[in-house]
Amino acid sequence: FNPTHDKVAELEISQHMDRHQLAANLRRVFSAIVTGNVKEEGIAAIKKNGPFEIRGDRKIMQSLDTLLKSFINDHRMKIPGTKYRPCYRLIKD
Known part of the structure; x- marks a missing residue:
């Protein structure tokens, strides 16, 4: 999976x-989030196009949001010495 903005936006989460x-x-x-956080091409794509939009079922998105926030709070979502700025936006349907 090569995470592009279009491919991530097309993912079905239901x-x-x-x-x-x-x-x-x-x-x-998760592959898209890793790419947007640490891979050069992903970081460049986020800078150019904004965060990945991840759309899905409200219940699943709420659970995913809780999980990702726990990763952020545990400092597992950033490169050391930097402030984390999410490379994604969750959209709850």
């Missing part, structure tokens, strides 16, 4: 999906 497909798409979400 409770009504087959579990294996939902798991695959959540893995793609």
